[in-house]
Amino acid sequence: MNYTAHAPAVWEPEFAEADNCLLSSDQCVVHAQHYFVKGLIEIPVIGSDEVFSWGVWVSLSRDNFSRTADLWDRPGREAEDPYFGWLTTDLPVYPTATLNLRTHVHTRPIGERPYVELEPTDHPLAVEQRTGITLDRVREIATAVFHSSSKER
Incomplete structure (x- = not known):
């Protein structure tokens, strides 16, 4: 019931060797100029819990990245805004x-990934977050993601 991206779209494998770049499972820094956190866009599945x-x-x-890091543990x-x-x-x-949809990142208790709330637009992802998806849509996503990752191998 989930799909996760390994790194932000801007991450390049050669960044792993750079002193001013970092990629962990939760945070990313690119050239000490661009800052990222990993979070969850949660979409309710209609007719289920x-x-x-x-x-x-x-x-x-x-x-905001510095503040997030300061509060990490x-x-x-x-309680952060x-x-x-x-x-x-x-x-x-x-x-x-x-890419580049506007979001609000809500910090959760220690050990939980932040909740990513999309701004309410007519983008299909934002609509799905607001209205939910069917189990058939979950299957459709799983099939598309599986085929997408098979092509990358």
């Missing part, structure tokens, strides 16, 4: 690009 999740990367300002961090960010994951199953 299940949620489909996209594990995505969102860019944050330097100040601090109890109560979920949401941070503005741009979606930096291209999800392969939408007819229009998902």
